Amino acid sequence: MKKLLAAALFAGAGLAISATGASAQATLAQVKQRGILNCGSNPGLAGFGVPDAQGNWTGLDVDVCRAVAAAIFNDPAKVKFIPLSAKDRFTALQSGEVDLLVRNSTWTMTRDASLGIAFTGVNYYDGQGFMVRKKLGVNSALQLNGASVCTQQGTTTELNLADYFRANNLKYEVVAFATADETIKAYDAGRCDAFTTDASGLYAERLKLAAPDDHIVLPEIISKEPLGPSVRNNDPQWFNLVKWVGYAMLNAEELGVTKANVDQQVKSDNPEIKRLLGTEGKFGEQIGLTTDWVVRIVKLVGNYGESFEKNVGQGSLLKIARGQNALWTKGGLQYAPPVR
Structure with a gap:
């Protein structure tokens, strides 16, 4: 009886899976x-x-x-x-x-x-990069030791940031926000030294800044972002x-x-x-x-x-x-x- 019940249950599960697959x-x-x-x-x-x-x-x-x-x-x-x-x-x-x-x-x-x-x-x-204010006098991401960095939560960006600073023995403070809009606004308001996202996003988000020409994208690409x-x-x-x-x-x-x-x-x-x-x-x-x-x-x-x-x-x-x-x-x- 148990074998018959098990067989019936298995068959029923198979039909359910088949129906799910069909739909x-x-x-x-x-x-x-x-x-x-x-x-x-x-x-x-x-x-x-x-x-x-x-x-x-x-x-x-x-x-x-x-x-x-x-x-x-x-x-x-x-x-x-x-x-x-x-x-x-x-x-x-x-x-x-x-x-x-x-x-x-x-x-x-x-x-x-x-x-x-x-x-x-x-x-x-694409690949992840960094943007900073020109007045910071930084020409390379390797000069960001001790910097605060604005990034978006729930993205590969946040993970790549941690990997890069750890691999290069650099200290940093992450300032994370739920949305891209909140992140770029925080950077523009001076709440962090650098902003990081995909390089394409850096050029796009720079257009939103109060003075776009006051900011530069650093040369380093620190990740693969297909x-x-x-x-x-x-x-x-x-x-x-x-x-x-x-x-x-x-x-x-x-x-x-x-x-x-x-x-x-x-x-x-x-x-x-x-x-x-x-x-x-x-x-x-x-x-x-x-x-x-x-x-x-x-x-x-x-x-x-x-x-x-x-x-x-x-x-x-x-x-x-x-x-x-x-x-x-x-x-x-x-x-x-x-x-x-």
Whole structure:
């Protein structure tokens, strides 16, 4: 009797797991039925994710969300941006509050292995740095012995800070705050000697200071911060869709397919372009999309290089060089598998 009961319980558990797995595959169907993509975003990081006074969102991370919406709906506006703090971002993804999290989040082993989420790629290779006032007379992070440093709680930034000072036998005082906005305001008010976050964030946050030109970013990069989108790890179809949207934008840049010429490129005889733009093969259908999914992305949002230049590159307020984020063909780290 006990064996029969155990077998029944095991079978019931198996059905429950199977049902959970089946329902977990439904992210794309849920998004389509809802008619809008729920995307977790930074509440206000210039160049990456920020709304204007009218509630219009822009940024490199924002463009990832818009590209996914363009691929699904042929409309990049079908996105609801949900601002999330660093502390709440992964919980919102785990709970299903958002379908996709694109919020300058670092891909780490612990996050990959223990949070029930999966990173779909890297849309910005970054590293942590420091900003100080010019009048402090400091030209290197190694001169920050005894300094007070403002940082944000619940981030890899706080952990990297401890590692760096310990490795270099430097003393410091951490001044931590719950949000990025509180952190930069505290630094601007003089409550600490230095401010630390990802280097891209330093350039973005410096724009918020009362006198931006009075501050310098020190040369040291003390960590690897591969920033990228993440999804729940129980839906392979959705994972592949988001992953390949990012790869499509990179491949489009590499092949010279842009917003301005995508309609002409559809007529190209180049076999790589034909596969990318859907005039040969049915690659979009493999991830639940139409054959012209990449045409939609590029026409409505742009390729990766166009998004980078507009939001954080030389054509933006941040004026960040491509550096590591250049294509692999130009000495950078950005590399996408082929569509074939």
